[in-house]
Amino acid sequence: MTGAASHRLAEALDWARRLHDPDFADWDGHLAWLEADPANAALFDAVSLDLEAATAGLAPEPAPEPLPEAANDNPPAGVGRRWWLGSALAAALVGVIGIAGWTFRAEAPSSPLTIATALGQTRAVRLADGTQVAMNGGTTLHVDRATRAVSFGEGEAYFDVVHDPARPFRLQIGAASVEDIGTAFNVRRHDKMIEVAVRTGVVSFDPDGGTEPDDDAVILKAGQAIRIVDDRGAVRRVDRASVGGWRTGQLSYGDVALSEVANDLSRAIGQPVRLAPGDGMRRFSGTFKVDADAATSVRRFAAISGMRATRDGAGWRLTPEG
Protein backbone atom coordinates (compact mmCIF):
# COMPACT_ATOMS: atom_id res chain seq x y z
CA MET A 1 0.00 0.00 0.00
CA THR A 2 1.36 3.45 -0.85
CA GLY A 3 1.85 6.04 1.86
CA ALA A 4 -1.00 8.19 0.57
CA ALA A 5 -3.45 5.28 0.30
CA SER A 6 -2.51 4.11 3.75
CA HIS A 7 -3.03 7.60 5.14
CA ARG A 8 -6.47 7.86 3.49
CA LEU A 9 -7.42 4.52 4.98
CA ALA A 10 -6.30 5.68 8.43
CA GLU A 11 -8.48 8.77 8.06
CA ALA A 12 -11.50 6.73 7.02
CA LEU A 13 -10.97 4.38 9.98
CA ASP A 14 -10.78 7.35 12.27
CA TRP A 15 -14.09 8.71 11.04
CA ALA A 16 -15.62 5.26 11.54
CA ARG A 17 -14.30 5.26 15.11
CA ARG A 18 -15.59 8.76 15.80
CA LEU A 19 -19.04 8.14 14.33
CA HIS A 20 -19.39 4.97 16.40
CA ASP A 21 -19.39 7.17 19.50
CA PRO A 22 -22.92 7.88 20.81
CA ASP A 23 -21.82 11.46 21.58
CA PHE A 24 -20.47 12.16 18.09
CA ALA A 25 -21.51 15.66 16.96
CA ASP A 26 -18.87 16.91 14.48
CA TRP A 27 -21.04 16.45 11.39
CA ASP A 28 -19.61 19.58 9.78
CA GLY A 29 -16.10 18.14 10.00
CA HIS A 30 -17.30 14.80 8.63
CA LEU A 31 -19.10 16.50 5.75
CA ALA A 32 -16.01 18.58 4.93
CA TRP A 33 -13.86 15.43 4.82
CA LEU A 34 -16.36 13.65 2.54
CA GLU A 35 -16.52 16.60 0.18
CA ALA A 36 -12.72 16.99 0.10
CA ASP A 37 -12.39 13.87 -2.05
CA PRO A 38 -15.24 12.09 -3.84
CA ALA A 39 -13.52 8.74 -3.18
CA ASN A 40 -13.76 9.21 0.59
CA ALA A 41 -17.44 8.22 0.80
CA ALA A 42 -16.92 4.76 -0.72
CA LEU A 43 -13.83 4.19 1.41
CA PHE A 44 -15.75 5.20 4.53
CA ASP A 45 -18.61 2.78 3.69
CA ALA A 46 -16.11 0.01 3.00
CA VAL A 47 -14.22 0.36 6.28
CA SER A 48 -17.46 0.76 8.26
CA LEU A 49 -18.90 -2.47 6.82
CA ASP A 50 -15.56 -4.29 7.17
CA LEU A 51 -15.47 -3.38 10.85
CA GLU A 52 -19.04 -4.57 11.28
CA ALA A 53 -18.16 -7.84 9.58
CA ALA A 54 -15.02 -8.33 11.68
CA THR A 55 -16.70 -7.61 15.01
CA ALA A 56 -20.20 -9.09 14.57
CA GLY A 57 -20.85 -11.39 17.54
CA LEU A 58 -17.68 -10.30 19.34
CA ALA A 59 -17.87 -11.02 23.08
CA PRO A 60 -17.94 -8.06 25.47
CA GLU A 61 -14.92 -9.48 27.23
CA PRO A 62 -11.59 -10.75 25.89
CA ALA A 63 -11.27 -14.48 25.23
CA PRO A 64 -10.95 -16.28 28.57
CA GLU A 65 -8.26 -18.77 27.53
CA PRO A 66 -4.74 -17.41 27.45
CA LEU A 67 -4.02 -16.93 23.79
CA PRO A 68 -0.55 -17.22 22.29
CA GLU A 69 1.04 -13.87 22.95
CA ALA A 70 2.38 -12.08 19.94
CA ALA A 71 3.10 -8.88 21.80
CA ASN A 72 5.19 -8.48 24.94
CA ASP A 73 3.38 -5.48 26.38
CA ASN A 74 0.53 -7.56 27.82
CA PRO A 75 0.09 -7.07 31.53
CA PRO A 76 -0.20 -10.32 33.51
CA ALA A 77 -3.80 -11.53 33.36
CA GLY A 78 -4.42 -10.92 37.08
CA VAL A 79 -3.40 -7.29 36.85
CA GLY A 80 -5.61 -6.71 33.86
CA ARG A 81 -8.61 -8.26 35.53
CA ARG A 82 -8.26 -6.11 38.62
CA TRP A 83 -7.77 -3.03 36.51
CA TRP A 84 -10.97 -3.66 34.66
CA LEU A 85 -13.00 -4.65 37.68
CA GLY A 86 -12.52 -1.22 39.25
CA SER A 87 -13.65 0.53 36.12
CA ALA A 88 -16.57 -1.82 35.61
CA LEU A 89 -17.66 -0.97 39.12
CA ALA A 90 -17.54 2.72 38.26
CA ALA A 91 -19.53 2.00 35.12
CA ALA A 92 -22.19 0.16 37.10
CA LEU A 93 -22.60 3.09 39.46
CA VAL A 94 -23.33 5.52 36.68
CA GLY A 95 -25.54 2.97 34.92
CA VAL A 96 -23.76 2.82 31.59
CA ILE A 97 -26.08 1.98 28.73
CA GLY A 98 -24.54 1.10 25.41
CA ILE A 99 -25.76 2.71 22.21
CA ALA A 100 -26.47 -0.77 20.93
CA GLY A 101 -29.16 -0.98 23.56
CA TRP A 102 -27.94 -3.55 25.99
CA THR A 103 -26.49 -3.14 29.40
CA PHE A 104 -23.47 -4.69 30.95
CA ARG A 105 -22.84 -4.65 34.65
CA ALA A 106 -20.10 -6.23 36.66
CA GLU A 107 -20.55 -5.38 40.32
CA ALA A 108 -18.38 -8.20 41.65
CA PRO A 109 -16.77 -11.32 40.23
CA SER A 110 -19.41 -13.51 41.92
CA SER A 111 -22.38 -11.64 40.50
CA PRO A 112 -23.69 -12.86 37.16
CA LEU A 113 -23.05 -10.95 33.99
CA THR A 114 -26.37 -9.67 32.74
CA ILE A 115 -26.91 -9.19 29.04
CA ALA A 116 -30.16 -7.51 28.04
CA THR A 117 -31.66 -6.13 24.85
CA ALA A 118 -34.24 -3.35 24.70
CA LEU A 119 -37.52 -3.86 22.87
CA GLY A 120 -37.02 -3.66 19.11
CA GLN A 121 -33.31 -4.44 19.32
CA THR A 122 -31.46 -7.66 18.62
CA ARG A 123 -27.99 -8.69 19.58
CA ALA A 124 -25.53 -11.44 18.68
CA VAL A 125 -23.47 -12.65 21.60
CA ARG A 126 -20.80 -15.28 21.78
CA LEU A 127 -20.39 -17.12 25.06
CA ALA A 128 -17.04 -18.27 26.41
CA ASP A 129 -17.56 -21.87 25.24
CA GLY A 130 -18.15 -20.69 21.67
CA THR A 131 -21.97 -20.95 21.84
CA GLN A 132 -23.55 -18.29 19.62
CA VAL A 133 -26.65 -16.61 20.97
CA ALA A 134 -28.97 -14.43 18.91
CA MET A 135 -31.04 -12.34 21.32
CA ASN A 136 -34.41 -10.97 20.29
CA GLY A 137 -35.71 -7.66 21.68
CA GLY A 138 -36.73 -7.43 25.34
CA THR A 139 -34.56 -10.37 26.39
CA THR A 140 -32.40 -10.90 29.46
CA LEU A 141 -29.73 -13.56 30.02
CA HIS A 142 -27.52 -14.09 33.05
CA VAL A 143 -24.11 -15.68 32.76
CA ASP A 144 -22.34 -16.88 35.89
CA ARG A 145 -18.73 -15.69 35.66
CA ALA A 146 -17.27 -18.59 37.58
CA THR A 147 -19.25 -21.60 36.34
CA ARG A 148 -20.25 -20.10 32.94
CA ALA A 149 -23.77 -21.35 33.67
CA VAL A 150 -26.39 -19.48 31.66
CA SER A 151 -29.86 -18.69 32.91
CA PHE A 152 -32.67 -17.30 30.85
CA GLY A 153 -34.53 -14.32 32.31
CA GLU A 154 -37.28 -13.55 29.84
CA GLY A 155 -37.82 -12.86 26.16
CA GLU A 156 -36.57 -14.91 23.24
CA ALA A 157 -33.18 -16.15 22.11
CA TYR A 158 -31.75 -18.63 19.64
CA PHE A 159 -28.81 -20.79 20.80
CA ASP A 160 -26.31 -22.43 18.50
CA VAL A 161 -24.29 -24.69 20.76
CA VAL A 162 -20.82 -26.08 20.19
CA HIS A 163 -21.17 -29.55 21.62
CA ASP A 164 -18.57 -30.65 24.12
CA PRO A 165 -19.40 -34.08 25.60
CA ALA A 166 -17.20 -33.30 28.61
CA ARG A 167 -19.07 -30.07 29.36
CA PRO A 168 -22.59 -30.13 27.97
CA PHE A 169 -24.26 -26.76 27.54
CA ARG A 170 -26.97 -26.25 30.13
CA LEU A 171 -29.51 -23.48 30.20
CA GLN A 172 -31.65 -22.74 33.25
CA ILE A 173 -35.13 -21.38 32.43
CA GLY A 174 -36.91 -20.63 35.68
CA ALA A 175 -37.32 -24.03 37.39
CA ALA A 176 -36.77 -25.92 34.14
CA SER A 177 -33.55 -26.63 32.34
CA VAL A 178 -32.37 -27.56 28.87
CA GLU A 179 -29.26 -29.58 28.15
CA ASP A 180 -27.95 -29.89 24.63
CA ILE A 181 -26.81 -32.99 22.89
CA GLY A 182 -25.26 -30.87 20.06
CA THR A 183 -27.84 -28.52 18.72
CA ALA A 184 -29.40 -25.22 17.70
CA PHE A 185 -32.62 -24.28 19.49
CA ASN A 186 -34.87 -21.35 20.26
CA VAL A 187 -36.26 -20.36 23.67
CA ARG A 188 -39.17 -18.06 24.43
CA ARG A 189 -40.29 -17.13 27.91
CA HIS A 190 -43.06 -14.79 28.83
CA ASP A 191 -45.05 -14.71 32.06
CA LYS A 192 -45.75 -18.36 32.83
CA MET A 193 -45.10 -19.67 29.33
CA ILE A 194 -41.84 -21.38 28.36
CA GLU A 195 -41.30 -22.69 24.85
CA VAL A 196 -38.24 -24.54 23.57
CA ALA A 197 -38.10 -25.40 19.85
CA VAL A 198 -35.27 -27.41 18.28
CA ARG A 199 -33.91 -26.61 14.85
CA THR A 200 -31.04 -29.10 14.63
CA GLY A 201 -29.77 -31.85 16.92
CA VAL A 202 -31.36 -32.96 20.17
CA VAL A 203 -31.95 -31.37 23.56
CA SER A 204 -33.04 -32.80 26.85
CA PHE A 205 -35.67 -30.66 28.58
CA ASP A 206 -36.20 -31.14 32.28
CA PRO A 207 -39.21 -29.31 33.71
CA ASP A 208 -37.80 -29.32 37.25
CA GLY A 209 -34.21 -28.67 36.21
CA GLY A 210 -33.10 -32.14 37.35
CA THR A 211 -33.65 -31.33 41.02
CA GLU A 212 -36.17 -34.13 41.49
CA PRO A 213 -34.84 -37.68 41.33
CA ASP A 214 -37.69 -38.86 39.06
CA ASP A 215 -36.68 -39.08 35.45
CA ASP A 216 -39.14 -36.68 33.90
CA ALA A 217 -36.77 -35.21 31.29
CA VAL A 218 -38.17 -35.03 27.76
CA ILE A 219 -35.94 -35.61 24.74
CA LEU A 220 -36.72 -33.11 21.99
CA LYS A 221 -35.50 -33.77 18.47
CA ALA A 222 -35.11 -31.38 15.58
CA GLY A 223 -38.53 -30.19 14.45
CA GLN A 224 -40.09 -30.63 17.90
CA ALA A 225 -41.10 -27.99 20.39
CA ILE A 226 -42.25 -28.18 23.98
CA ARG A 227 -44.51 -25.60 25.47
CA ILE A 228 -45.12 -25.27 29.17
CA VAL A 229 -47.84 -23.08 30.63
CA ASP A 230 -48.50 -23.27 34.36
CA ASP A 231 -46.70 -26.61 34.79
CA ARG A 232 -48.66 -28.25 31.96
CA GLY A 233 -46.57 -29.13 28.96
CA ALA A 234 -47.18 -30.46 25.47
CA VAL A 235 -44.79 -31.49 22.74
CA ARG A 236 -45.73 -30.70 19.16
CA ARG A 237 -44.17 -30.81 15.73
CA VAL A 238 -42.87 -27.58 14.22
CA ASP A 239 -41.40 -26.66 10.89
CA ARG A 240 -37.66 -26.90 11.52
CA ALA A 241 -36.83 -24.10 9.10
CA SER A 242 -39.13 -21.71 10.99
CA VAL A 243 -37.40 -22.25 14.36
CA GLY A 244 -35.55 -19.03 15.22
CA GLY A 245 -37.13 -17.44 12.15
CA TRP A 246 -37.43 -14.15 14.04
CA ARG A 247 -33.72 -13.63 13.29
CA THR A 248 -34.70 -12.93 9.71
CA GLY A 249 -37.92 -11.17 10.68
CA GLN A 250 -40.12 -14.24 10.05
CA LEU A 251 -42.67 -14.99 12.79
CA SER A 252 -44.54 -18.32 12.55
CA TYR A 253 -47.36 -19.62 14.73
CA GLY A 254 -49.56 -22.68 14.92
CA ASP A 255 -52.78 -22.12 16.86
CA VAL A 256 -51.62 -19.73 19.59
CA ALA A 257 -53.37 -16.91 21.46
CA LEU A 258 -53.38 -13.58 19.65
CA SER A 259 -52.05 -11.93 22.83
CA GLU A 260 -48.88 -14.00 22.50
CA VAL A 261 -48.34 -12.88 18.91
CA ALA A 262 -48.97 -9.25 19.91
CA ASN A 263 -46.34 -9.66 22.62
CA ASP A 264 -43.76 -10.99 20.13
CA LEU A 265 -44.64 -8.23 17.70
CA SER A 266 -44.07 -5.59 20.41
CA ARG A 267 -40.69 -7.12 21.11
CA ALA A 268 -39.74 -7.07 17.44
CA ILE A 269 -40.80 -3.51 16.60
CA GLY A 270 -40.04 -1.95 19.98
CA GLN A 271 -43.51 -0.43 20.34
CA PRO A 272 -46.37 -1.77 22.47
CA VAL A 273 -49.13 -3.60 20.57
CA ARG A 274 -52.33 -3.76 22.64
CA LEU A 275 -55.46 -5.86 22.43
CA ALA A 276 -58.71 -5.87 24.39
CA PRO A 277 -58.48 -8.83 26.86
CA GLY A 278 -61.27 -10.70 25.08
CA ASP A 279 -59.53 -10.34 21.71
CA GLY A 280 -56.27 -11.65 23.15
CA MET A 281 -57.95 -15.08 23.54
CA ARG A 282 -58.54 -15.41 19.78
CA ARG A 283 -56.42 -18.08 18.10
CA PHE A 284 -53.90 -17.40 15.39
CA SER A 285 -52.03 -19.58 12.89
CA GLY A 286 -49.79 -18.21 10.19
CA THR A 287 -46.50 -16.61 9.24
CA PHE A 288 -45.73 -12.97 8.67
CA LYS A 289 -42.71 -10.76 8.28
CA VAL A 290 -41.54 -7.93 10.51
CA ASP A 291 -38.89 -5.42 9.53
CA ALA A 292 -37.57 -2.02 10.54
CA ASP A 293 -40.76 -0.33 9.39
CA ALA A 294 -42.98 -0.72 12.47
CA ALA A 295 -46.18 0.60 10.85
CA THR A 296 -45.96 -1.75 7.88
CA SER A 297 -45.10 -4.70 10.12
CA VAL A 298 -48.15 -4.12 12.33
CA ARG A 299 -50.45 -3.68 9.33
CA ARG A 300 -49.10 -6.85 7.76
CA PHE A 301 -50.02 -8.82 10.86
CA ALA A 302 -53.40 -7.08 11.17
CA ALA A 303 -54.19 -7.92 7.54
CA ILE A 304 -53.71 -11.69 8.00
CA SER A 305 -55.28 -11.93 11.45
CA GLY A 306 -58.53 -10.17 10.56
CA MET A 307 -57.78 -7.24 12.83
CA ARG A 308 -57.49 -3.52 12.25
CA ALA A 309 -54.42 -1.62 13.50
CA THR A 310 -54.73 1.92 14.80
CA ARG A 311 -52.16 4.14 16.47
CA ASP A 312 -52.41 4.22 20.25
CA GLY A 313 -50.01 6.70 21.82
CA ALA A 314 -46.49 5.48 21.16
CA GLY A 315 -47.83 2.06 20.16
CA TRP A 316 -50.69 0.28 18.42
CA ARG A 317 -54.12 -1.08 19.18
CA LEU A 318 -55.62 -4.05 17.38
CA THR A 319 -59.40 -4.31 17.11
CA PRO A 320 -61.52 -6.89 15.25
CA GLU A 321 -62.15 -5.97 11.62
CA GLY A 322 -65.68 -4.99 10.70
Added chain:
Amino acid sequence: MRALVPRRIVLGEEWRVTPTHPLAETFLAQRPVLLRYLRARGAAEEAEDLLQDLWLKLASTSGQGVERPESYMMRMAHNLMLDRARATRRRLTRDDDYHRDGAEDGAAPSALADLIARERLDQVDRLLAALGERTDRIFRRHRVEGVAQRDIAAELGISLSAVEKHLQKAYRAIAAWQRGDGAVSGEART
Protein backbone atom coordinates in the same frame (compact mmCIF):
# COMPACT_ATOMS: atom_id res chain seq x y z
CA MET B 1 -45.67 -4.52 1.39
CA ARG B 2 -44.10 -1.09 1.08
CA ALA B 3 -47.12 -0.14 -0.99
CA LEU B 4 -49.03 0.45 2.24
CA VAL B 5 -46.91 3.55 2.79
CA PRO B 6 -47.50 6.13 0.07
CA ARG B 7 -44.18 6.42 -1.73
CA ARG B 8 -44.43 10.07 -2.51
CA ILE B 9 -47.12 12.62 -1.89
CA VAL B 10 -46.48 15.41 -4.35
CA LEU B 11 -47.46 18.93 -3.38
CA GLY B 12 -45.92 21.03 -6.09
CA GLU B 13 -42.24 20.25 -5.85
CA GLU B 14 -42.33 19.51 -2.12
CA TRP B 15 -43.62 16.35 -0.54
CA ARG B 16 -45.67 16.85 2.53
CA VAL B 17 -44.13 17.25 5.96
CA THR B 18 -46.70 16.88 8.73
CA PRO B 19 -46.46 20.41 10.18
CA THR B 20 -47.65 19.36 13.64
CA HIS B 21 -44.80 16.89 14.20
CA PRO B 22 -42.48 18.20 16.94
CA LEU B 23 -39.43 17.81 14.69
CA ALA B 24 -41.00 19.19 11.49
CA GLU B 25 -39.53 22.66 11.84
CA THR B 26 -36.01 21.43 12.59
CA PHE B 27 -36.29 18.98 9.71
CA LEU B 28 -37.24 21.67 7.22
CA ALA B 29 -34.41 23.90 8.45
CA GLN B 30 -31.95 20.97 8.25
CA ARG B 31 -33.15 19.83 4.82
CA PRO B 32 -30.37 21.52 2.78
CA VAL B 33 -27.53 20.17 4.91
CA LEU B 34 -29.11 16.70 5.05
CA LEU B 35 -29.33 16.67 1.25
CA ARG B 36 -25.77 17.87 0.98
CA TYR B 37 -24.67 15.11 3.35
CA LEU B 38 -26.59 12.38 1.47
CA ARG B 39 -24.98 13.55 -1.78
CA ALA B 40 -21.52 13.68 -0.21
CA ARG B 41 -22.08 10.06 0.85
CA GLY B 42 -22.76 9.16 -2.78
CA ALA B 43 -26.58 9.14 -2.90
CA ALA B 44 -26.53 11.02 -6.26
CA GLU B 45 -30.01 11.34 -7.78
CA GLU B 46 -31.54 9.18 -5.03
CA ALA B 47 -30.78 11.84 -2.41
CA GLU B 48 -34.31 13.31 -2.56
CA ASP B 49 -35.95 9.89 -2.16
CA LEU B 50 -33.69 9.05 0.72
CA LEU B 51 -34.53 12.34 2.36
CA GLN B 52 -38.19 11.44 2.09
CA ASP B 53 -37.49 8.03 3.64
CA LEU B 54 -35.73 9.87 6.43
CA TRP B 55 -38.77 12.05 7.02
CA LEU B 56 -41.14 9.07 7.01
CA LYS B 57 -38.94 7.33 9.59
CA LEU B 58 -38.82 10.49 11.67
CA ALA B 59 -42.58 10.99 11.37
CA SER B 60 -43.23 7.43 12.58
CA THR B 61 -41.54 8.30 15.89
CA SER B 62 -43.15 10.48 18.55
CA GLY B 63 -40.31 13.01 18.12
CA GLN B 64 -40.38 13.62 21.86
CA GLY B 65 -37.27 13.81 24.01
CA VAL B 66 -34.71 14.07 21.21
CA GLU B 67 -31.78 15.88 22.78
CA ARG B 68 -29.89 17.22 19.78
CA PRO B 69 -32.34 16.97 16.89
CA GLU B 70 -29.86 18.21 14.23
CA SER B 71 -27.29 15.61 15.18
CA TYR B 72 -30.04 12.99 15.44
CA MET B 73 -31.16 13.66 11.85
CA MET B 74 -27.59 13.56 10.54
CA ARG B 75 -27.19 10.23 12.34
CA MET B 76 -30.33 8.98 10.59
CA ALA B 77 -28.92 10.08 7.22
CA HIS B 78 -25.68 8.26 8.03
CA ASN B 79 -27.63 5.11 8.98
CA LEU B 80 -29.66 5.26 5.77
CA MET B 81 -26.49 5.43 3.67
CA LEU B 82 -24.89 2.63 5.64
CA ASP B 83 -28.03 0.47 5.25
CA ARG B 84 -27.85 1.07 1.52
CA ALA B 85 -24.17 0.12 1.34
CA ARG B 86 -24.88 -2.95 3.47
CA ALA B 87 -27.70 -4.06 1.17
CA THR B 88 -25.46 -3.63 -1.88
CA ARG B 89 -22.69 -5.66 -0.30
CA ARG B 90 -25.12 -8.39 0.81
CA ARG B 91 -26.54 -8.63 -2.70
CA LEU B 92 -23.06 -8.94 -4.22
CA THR B 93 -22.09 -11.60 -1.66
CA ARG B 94 -25.32 -13.49 -2.22
CA ASP B 95 -24.86 -13.52 -5.98
CA ASP B 96 -21.37 -14.79 -5.36
CA ASP B 97 -22.49 -17.48 -2.88
CA TYR B 98 -25.33 -18.58 -5.08
CA HIS B 99 -22.94 -20.05 -7.59
CA ARG B 100 -20.97 -21.87 -4.93
CA ASP B 101 -23.74 -22.95 -2.61
CA GLY B 102 -27.01 -22.89 -4.55
CA ALA B 103 -28.82 -25.49 -2.44
CA GLU B 104 -28.61 -23.56 0.81
CA ASP B 105 -31.81 -22.54 2.55
CA GLY B 106 -31.64 -18.76 2.34
CA ALA B 107 -32.92 -18.03 5.85
CA ALA B 108 -30.60 -20.41 7.69
CA PRO B 109 -26.92 -19.78 8.06
CA SER B 110 -25.22 -22.90 6.79
CA ALA B 111 -23.00 -24.95 9.04
CA LEU B 112 -20.12 -23.79 6.89
CA ALA B 113 -21.00 -20.13 7.41
CA ASP B 114 -21.16 -20.77 11.18
CA LEU B 115 -17.77 -22.36 11.08
CA ILE B 116 -16.33 -19.44 9.15
CA ALA B 117 -17.87 -16.99 11.64
CA ARG B 118 -16.34 -18.84 14.59
CA GLU B 119 -12.98 -18.98 12.91
CA ARG B 120 -13.20 -15.24 12.20
CA LEU B 121 -14.07 -14.43 15.82
CA ASP B 122 -11.19 -16.59 17.07
CA GLN B 123 -8.83 -14.68 14.81
CA VAL B 124 -10.16 -11.30 15.94
CA ASP B 125 -9.89 -12.42 19.59
CA ARG B 126 -6.28 -13.41 18.98
CA LEU B 127 -5.51 -10.20 17.11
CA LEU B 128 -6.97 -8.04 19.90
CA ALA B 129 -5.17 -10.07 22.58
CA ALA B 130 -1.90 -9.38 20.77
CA LEU B 131 -2.51 -5.63 21.12
CA GLY B 132 -2.49 -5.92 24.90
CA GLU B 133 -5.32 -6.46 27.35
CA ARG B 134 -5.96 -2.75 27.91
CA THR B 135 -6.43 -2.03 24.20
CA ASP B 136 -8.50 -5.21 23.86
CA ARG B 137 -10.88 -4.21 26.67
CA ILE B 138 -11.16 -0.57 25.60
CA PHE B 139 -11.97 -1.67 22.06
CA ARG B 140 -14.72 -4.07 23.19
CA ARG B 141 -16.15 -1.52 25.61
CA HIS B 142 -16.39 0.97 22.74
CA ARG B 143 -17.26 -1.28 19.83
CA VAL B 144 -19.39 -4.03 21.45
CA GLU B 145 -20.98 -2.13 24.30
CA GLY B 146 -21.11 1.26 22.61
CA VAL B 147 -19.83 3.21 25.61
CA ALA B 148 -18.78 6.77 24.71
CA GLN B 149 -15.03 7.31 24.48
CA ARG B 150 -15.26 10.16 26.97
CA ASP B 151 -16.98 7.82 29.47
CA ILE B 152 -14.34 5.12 28.99
CA ALA B 153 -11.65 7.73 29.70
CA ALA B 154 -13.50 8.78 32.88
CA GLU B 155 -13.89 5.17 34.03
CA LEU B 156 -10.19 4.52 33.63
CA GLY B 157 -9.00 7.90 34.81
CA ILE B 158 -7.01 8.45 31.61
CA SER B 159 -7.23 11.17 28.97
CA LEU B 160 -9.65 11.04 26.07
CA SER B 161 -6.73 11.10 23.64
CA ALA B 162 -5.23 8.03 25.35
CA VAL B 163 -8.51 6.17 24.77
CA GLU B 164 -8.48 7.36 21.15
CA LYS B 165 -4.94 6.05 20.68
CA HIS B 166 -5.92 2.60 21.98
CA LEU B 167 -8.89 2.54 19.65
CA GLN B 168 -6.90 3.74 16.62
CA LYS B 169 -4.41 0.96 17.27
CA ALA B 170 -7.21 -1.64 17.31
CA TYR B 171 -9.06 -0.22 14.28
CA ARG B 172 -5.87 -0.13 12.21
CA ALA B 173 -4.83 -3.63 13.26
CA ILE B 174 -8.22 -5.03 12.19
CA ALA B 175 -8.17 -3.15 8.88
CA ALA B 176 -4.62 -4.31 8.17
CA TRP B 177 -5.58 -7.90 8.99
CA GLN B 178 -8.65 -7.74 6.71
CA ARG B 179 -6.58 -6.32 3.89
CA GLY B 180 -3.98 -8.96 4.46
CA ASP B 181 -1.09 -6.55 4.61
CA GLY B 182 1.01 -4.53 6.99
CA ALA B 183 0.30 -1.57 9.18
CA VAL B 184 -2.03 1.28 8.36
CA SER B 185 0.01 4.40 8.92
CA GLY B 186 -0.64 8.08 9.27
CA GLU B 187 -1.67 10.45 11.99
CA ALA B 188 -5.36 10.77 11.41
CA ARG B 189 -7.25 13.55 13.09
CA THR B 190 -8.99 12.83 16.35
